[in-house]
Amino acid sequence: MELEEARQLWHRLSEQISYHNQKYYVEDSPEIDDFEYDELYRRLEQIEGQFPELVTPESPTQKVGGEALNKFSPVIHAIPMESLHDSFSGQEMKDFDRRVRAAVGNPTFIVEPKFDGLSVSAEYRDGVFVRGSTRGDGAVGEDITENLRTIRSLPKKLTQPIPFLEVRGEVYMSHRSFFKLAALQELEGEKPFKNPRNAAAGSLRQKNARITAARELDIFVFNVQQVTGTELHSHKESLDFLKKLGFAVPPFYRTCNTIEEVLEEVGRIGELRGTLDYSIDGAVVKVDSFSQRQMLGSTAKFPRWAEAFKYPPEEKQTKLLRIEVNVGRTGALTPIGIFEPVELAGTTVSRATLHNQDFIEEKGIRVGDMVVMRKAGEIIPEVVGVVCHTEDSQPFTMPEVCPSCGAPVVREEGEAAVRCTNPECPAQLLRHLIHFCSRDAMDIDGMGPAVIEQLVEKHLLSSPADLYFLKKEQILELDRKGEKSADNLIAAIDRSKANDLYRLIFALGIPHVGQKAAKLLSARFRTIDGIFQAEEDALASVEGIGGIIAQSVLQFFALSNTAHLIGRLKDAGVNMSCLTAVSDSRFQGKTFVLTGTLPNLSRAQATELIEKHGGKVSGSVSKKTDYVVAGEDSGSKLTKANQLGVAVISEHELEEMLGENS
Structure with missing residues (x-):
């Protein structure tokens, strides 16, 4: 390869890796798996090895993967939080062993699992937890102290009052907690996290620590970064020390004196992967002696005294026997492949999602095919591709009616999912009720x-x-429901009958109809019967509704199941009319945008006030915006308002505009 050709390939690979670093480390939404990423990275390393003149400080090989996000305060790491160099074969591990021995003689190694989570630092003063941060780019991370406080397995007070201690660990989400969270996200109509690592990272970066607390995160602590008040001489000694202080350290680690022992332990850990309730993607081999580590030092990115062995994804061939269609709690129809059972990563796999019709067509999957399967992130089975079509293989198409209730299914423009149209479909009942x-x-x-x-x-x-139509005695049959809580729940159900119409419209779960569209429909047609009788043109003519929402509303109210549901709600005494009256039209034709935290009013209260006086509240600033109501911590919306010359007012000025009516 000539230099110019190598330079072009270097730029292409660098851009790809930087893009995937952003998706993985910052956005917590990877688009490729670890194996594909590692292949790109190793190719870049090979080119830079052959053409050293291409290496720059900005190369992905010279930087730790992540970066500090601007929604948290930056933390400068006194001791850099380095990444690890990866090996993928026994020969590469032997090369690492040879390099270490050439520098320090006869080392002792510690082999431990490589956890697949989010790397963090935790600092303690006089034995009390004072600050936590992410790795970030290795030099600067994010302050996530309050979120780390919610992790029960991280001690907030140590068993000894060590003057100062900084430790490094990996925050993770157990498989049990991951599946529990994924089920809840599906119930609430949210997009589930792809794997436990992304779930842990996304949960730890929440601005609201209560959300983090609800996600059931855990941590393994495996390194002492800094310590005063005691002396430690080896990694084994430091792990024992951390355990005495109350930290959860790696549950198993082994001391090895030869590379043969190291490779044996790496293999043993690999075989354990399928039996663990947390994800590991490799094994880490570390020089035990701290003095020898000092002699070995580090490169610009990696310590020379440690190496990570990455396990390749295990892939096996099996036969697709049939495809079943499940109806999810959001009404989405999902094709599920049923396969001849195969052992993958320690468990027997016989089912895997085939996602949607587009996925099946893209992979060329037919019933009866021999396919390649693997586990994504060592946990979720997936079909990689088709090996061959058998003589009797048959193409598959999604059904035209819901397999649960028989109602017609639709595929909205721009969506991959096919959905059931029945609001009372048994398969999606739980999600609708929530x-x-x-x-x-x-x-x-x-x-x-x-x-x-x-x-x-x-x-x-x-x-x-x-x-x-629930009775108090029925509620008393539920777990942990006494007289008082049963009375409270019956009273809450009864109060909801008096809600404004827009709440009911939003509650019905009409596709594409959010709370804002529900308010517009309620204000325009005034009653549920008015919406029932509205033609598509009348619906689409409502400012802020448009053709897609109008068609969705029309289809929903044309269903016999919808008429039945509304009829029963009427019989129960649920309000079917718009209660929000416009006090006056002083804000008629005016568009407001709310930003920041207002001193007295919530966003909902401010919106209600504006709409009550004929105004409209938008979520984004444009040239058509008349006023931006700004509170504390106003961000980009205030900046854009100033750039466009839009009038910026305070909550007090908004109240002055309303006068006595405020």
Whole structure:
């Protein structure tokens, strides 16, 4: 390869790797798996080895993967949080052993699992936890102290009052917690995290520590970064020391004196992967002696005294026997492949999602095919591709009606998913009920997912309308429901009958109809019957609705199931009329944008005030915006308003504009 050709390839690979670093480390939404990423990275390393003149400080090989996000305060790491160099074969591990021995003689190694989570630092003064941060780019991370406080397995006070201690660990989410979170996200109509690593990273970077606390994160601590008040001479000694202080250290690690022992332990850890409740993607081999580590030093990115062995994804061939279609709790139809059982990463696999029709066509999958399977992130089975079509293989197409209830299915423009149109479809009942009762919908206090799930399991709820016919004695049958809580829940259900119409419209879960569109429909047509009788042109003519929403509303109210549901809600005494009256039209034709934290009003209260006086509240600033109402910590919306010359007012000025009506 000539230099110019190598330079072009270097630029192409650098751009790809930088893009995937951003998706993995910063956005927590990787688009390729670790194996594909490692292949790109190793190719770049090979080119730079052959053409050293191409190496720059900005090369991905010279930087730790992540970067500090601007939503958290930066933390400068006194001791850099380095990355590890990866090996993928026994020969590469032997090369590492040879380099170490050439520098320090006869080392002792510690071999431990390489956890697949988010690397963090935790600092303690006088034995008390004072600060936590992410690795970031290795030199600067993010302050996530409050979020780390929510992790129960991280001690907040050590068993000894060490003057100062900084440790490094890996925050992870157990497989049990991951599947629990994924089920909840599906129930609430959210996009589930792809794997436990992304779930842990996304949970740890929440601005609201309460969300982090609810995600059930854990941590393994495996390194002492800095310490005063004691002397440590080896890694083994430091792990024992950390354990005495109350930290959760790697649950197994082995001392090895030869490369043969190292490779044996690396193989043993690899065989354990499928039996663990947390994800590991390799094994880490570290020189035990701290004095020898000092002699070995580091490169610009990696310590020379440690090496990570990365396990390749295990792939096996099997036969696709048939495809079943499941209806998810969001109404999405998902094809599930049923395969001849195969052993993968320590477990027997016979089922895997085939995602959607597009995925099946893209991979060329037919029933009866021999396919290659592997586990993504060592946890979720996936089809990599087709090996060959058998003589009797058959193409597959998604059904035209829901396999659960028989209602027609639709595929919205721009969506890959096919969805059931029935609002009372049994397969998506739980998700509909949770949405119906949620704060922004009918706001039934106390009717959370756990209570709804119990009611469904006891066959007391098969439709949102059933909520309004529940009896106190039925609620008393639920776990941890006494007289008072049962009375409170019945009262909350009863109060929700008086809600404004827009809440009911939003609660119905009409595709594409959010709270804002629900308010527009309520204000324009005033009653549920008015919406029932509206033609598509009338719906589309409402400012802020448009053709897609109008068609979705029309289709929803044309269903016999919808008429049945509304009829039962009417019989229960649920309000079907718009209660929001426009006090006056002083803000008619005016568009407001809210930004920052207002001193007295919540966003919802400010929006209600503006809409009550004929105004419109938008989520983004443009030349058509008339006023931006700015509070504390206003961000990019305020900047854009100033750039466009849009009038910026305070909450007080908004109240002055309203006069006595405020």
